[in-house]
Amino acid sequence: MTIAGDVFRLNLPQVLDDSPSCSQDFHVLAVDDSHVDRKVIERLLKISSCKVTVVDSGTRALQYLGLDGEQNSIGFNSAKVNLIMTDYSMPGMTGYELLKKIKQESSMFREIPVVIMSSENILTRIDRCLEEGAEEFLLKPVKLSDVKRLTDFIMKGETKGKEKRSHKRRRSDDQSSSPSTLPLSKSHPSLSPSSLSSKRSRLQADFD
């Protein structure tokens, strides 16, 4: 279901931004079928000095990127996307399917980091997404500290060729602004380091 006002919200480069520290041209495409979550993620990203485009489905995301195979007449989607953040559970195309489509691209779109967001902490799901090339898997509700940590290290260009490992904290009582980096508590026996082309992160297995 699409709501006209919500589907394409573009921040064109010339538009004045609320955020005082918007010196970066860091453009995030956020994908979520929930109105509430779209509004929240948009705000989180704007506060983190990003330019944001929000769409309500994987199909719209592909259209925006010009990857839907159609002759795309939307001129402004040449605004480069630096990061895609997508919900996992969406009707139609899931976030996982969107991730696969992007990573299967033979073009430079394949290089765009994709982050999956989900309300469900299911290890097999997380593993699957990371194996498919997701940069990070965030548990919802996503917090400002998550977004800041994410955009910080992506902006620093640490996504390619670096074995950076971090834990997503399950409990959100963190007050500090610096990201915490913890060693992996378990290794995945079936994945060899050479087969991983992007950063791996692991969620704390919360079996308490």
Added chain:
Amino acid sequence: MDRNQSHRQLAAMKQSLFDQGYLDEQFIQLEELQDDANPHFAEEIVTLYFRDSSRFISNLDQAMERNPLDFGKLDSIMHQFKGSSSSIGAQKVKAECTLFREYCAAENAEGCMRSFQQLKKEYAVLRKKLETYFQLAK
């Protein structure tokens, strides 16, 4: 005097909403996203939540009239309702959603019906409290 009084009332109300478990930390996260340029962000999100929730409840009402119940469909709607409840910090409503989904998974129609009634109650209470809260905050 008046303003101090209403600030105190607001703070007290907020505290009680947390103490009684209606809201969790996520609500604070939303309020922290407010600034001078966006002073009513939390209220805007909550208003959106009310709108979506009404739709979810109405869809659930319809789906609950089917015989037999389509547990897959019910679960799917409830997953969305749970998600947005979680996003605004609606702790009790979220817990009811979880319970409902457990009954769906067990294909327990009785349980679903009871849980749905309880959910609607919780939601109504929360809505009233939040509406009062934002009224006070003006």
